[in-house]
Amino acid sequence: MQSEKIIKLAVLNLGLAVLEIIFFSEGLLGIQLRGGRAFETALGVTIVVLSFVIFIMGNYKLLFEKEEIINTVNLNTTADYIEALKQNKSKKLFTKDIDNILEQIDRFNNKKETIKDMLLQKFNDDELSYSKFEGTVLDIEHIFYINIKSIINKLNAFDEEDYNFIKSSEAQENYSPKFIKNKRSIYHEYISFIKDSIEDNEVILLKLDKLLLEISRFNSLEDGEIEQMGAMKEIDELIKQTKLFK
Template identity: 50%
Template sequence: MNKDMLIRLLALNLGIAAANIAVFSSGLLAVDLFGSALEKAFGSAFLVLSGSGLVYGNYKLLSEPEKAIPIGAKSTKEDYVEALNEHRGLETFERNIDLLLDQIERLQKKNKTIRDILLQIFNASEISYQKFDAVIAEVENIFFKNIRSIINKLNAFDEDDYNFIKKQRNSGAFSEEIMEEKFNVYNEYIRFVKEATEDNEQILLKLDKLLLEISGLNCIESGELEQMAGMIEIDNLIKQAKYYKD
């Protein structure tokens, strides 16, 4: 349940409670259920209406489908984690989502370790460190673009329909041609999520290789950074990502 839903539920229940206090409190309207016939009628009607509003309002809020969390270029790590958690109910992608959440944590940890090691060699104001930091930021950008694409696919995936056609596969209710086309569509969703998840694992592997290289260095001369095997792999990754974007 997201924060917006909790706020709406809290507002509804507190509003109804406040209305009842205002009607029956001795310091306010002071309606007495055991008073005059008019007070009894009004008080009873108000209790029925507020009770109905409480039950119906909570039911409507709790039963309405949750809106997908919008993910854009300026989204934070927390936004991506929350958006992925919103899809934990998709059994088809349950393992993928767990892996993606784990990948996000590992990415943050690796990049922090890389930056910490570099700060032992460079000052944060040095051009070499700033260049390296910009490269790491670009790698993060590519990584989260993959996550964003996956979330878009998860938003579009209709698991109820997918489960329906799986049950109807051998029933003869639809022609083999239609069933094959429908399965091809859903298999494309599954293939995309799997491959994008593997792409992110490749990014983490490249960071591991780079981390292995720089962790054994006490100093790096000017120009040596760009010639390191790990940096060359990451630079190629960035160029490839820009190529596909163009």
């Protein structure tokens, strides 16, 4: 049983016990099930019944229900990606990485909005120049979320309990060094992939920063000048590379 599940069980059951003490202790609320006023007796019975229902349903859910993992095929919105990442925060090995990715999503959205606002100060939204910038930002956003989708796939597949077991003294005693080495190398590939993908998204954020800086330097841009902007060239190259490897 996962330690997080044990903690939740303890909190639930201790919480119910504390509430019962508060409601029925004479020195506190002192609600009586017998011999009290009708309203007080009815309230006491209701509290007991609700406590029993919460106890049964809460413990059943924590002990037997499995949390449904979000399939990456169903990821359509930013909220979907955030929820899928948060589902994996119980995997302690990746807690900081997931926090980092969630922060990256927030930073990307802020930069995207800043670019849009800056472009609308220089162009009308029906101008070709605006459309070119907007199309480029949408393409780079697509790559950004492809990286995150790949990360979520790896997080969903990563078995942290098995990873911790293979590092334990029990595993060392029961399996050959060669087997343990091969098993650990597989898990290290997962870890390396996730960290590399996080860095790839940092590169995307850096390119957006460069694009913002270049846009801020110009009051107006002709179509030919847009293609010659250094940041646009870098982003276009990244988009081409990604399409080649898809």
